[in-house]
Amino acid sequence: MSEAAHPYRGVAIALATLHGKAEALTPAFAAIGARLVMAEGVDTDALGTFSGEIERGLPMLDTAIAKARLGMAATGLPLGLATEGSFGPHPVIGFLPLHRELAVLVDDTRGLVIAEWLDSQQARYGGCLLQTGDILEEAQLQRFGFPEHALIVRSEPFAPGGPVSKGIRDRSALEAAIDTCRRASLLGQAWVETDMRAHMNPTRMQQIALLAERLVSRAGACCPQCRTPGFGKTGILPGLPCADCGTPTAAVLSEVASCSACGFRDVRGRSDGLTEADPAQCDLCNP
Ligand SMILES: [Zn+2]
Ligand SMILES: [Zn+2]
Known part of the structure; x- marks a missing residue:
């Protein structure tokens, strides 16, 4: 998609943040000519500070949307941006820290919330x-x-x-x-x-900048059926067949992209092109 065609080109977006995240978020939005408007005097900490634990997805999403709405209310803008981070031990590899960051763009002109997640093991957390x-x-x-x-x-x-x-x-x-x-x-x-507040943790700031790029890119992807912005990956399907016996394994078979507005779904092969699973992952070949 050309820059000129980005659905959020040139818009003003409210940002409520106490923790200097604007610095990390601005470049990605500036690249499509969108302007982040600081919402003054909004206490985002009133929505809770870090629990220090990786939360389930939904509370993070709700908190981020509530933060974005605080900024929209304070500025009177119909578009709002917020990020929300959580930190904890990696759920599988316990000795590694896991940083999960969520960014949301709330769009009341279209009745949409566009969300993008980033998991990183690069966290300075402990x-x-x-x-x-x-x-x-x-x-x-x-x-x-x-x-x-x-x-x-x-x-x-x-x-x-x-x-x-x-x-x-x-x-x-x-x-x-x-x-x-x-x-x-x-x-x-x-x-x-x-101290995991964004302006106190440069590693987190870098992840927020990367996440902002992904959010802008997702916001620029429109549904092939109804043209609603934010079309992108929403899930995965397991079942990659074993290379030896063809039995479906727990490995990822395909990626699902879907539209929150019309429900259009697009199931595609893995982005890495892999079509067969290692027999070591097969319950029949390697019980
Ligand atoms: Zn097998
Ligand atoms: Zn659609």
Whole structure:
């Protein structure tokens, strides 16, 4: 599709964010001539801050749509953009962190929500407990990506009203915060973790920028049947046949793209072109 034909070319889109995400989101939208309008004075944290856990899809989607709507209400624009992130241990490979980021474009002129997800294992995400006398080791600080990636320090066990320091990017401030939090702790312990707010975590900012490109690209793809924007992958179908015996396996057979407006579905082969599964994945050949 040529840039001129993008359905969101030249539009104004409300963005409610406290955490400097505009910097990461703007380039992808600027590339189609769309303008992001900052919604001033909207407290997106009122919708909840990080739980620290990977949530199920639906609550994230609802939260992102609610955030986009806050921006639309504050600016009076019929289009709104929001992102929502969650972090946790990888569901399959437990020792790897998983970062899931969602971006939504809410379009009240067409009655649409266009959503795009991004899963990444590149996250700078983690935390550690410091007992009395423990020193935060250099190797741990490097895993956190400090000081480019900011840290949060709090007392452990944490009590409401107890000391919390956020956005720490300075070594002496970090040590002072650890000291304060240990003194306030019944057990003399402090908890140190990565600050996952976008402007405090450059790795997350990069993922948001990449996600913005994908969202713009999806918003530019129109349904072949009704021309509604946002046509794209909505699911997968398992059943890739075993290369030896032809039995359907649990591996992905095809990708499904569908339209939220008219229900048109397009089932295509895998994007990597694979048509047969490794017999190692076959229940008959490799029980
Ligand atoms: Zn087989
Ligand atoms: Zn359609």
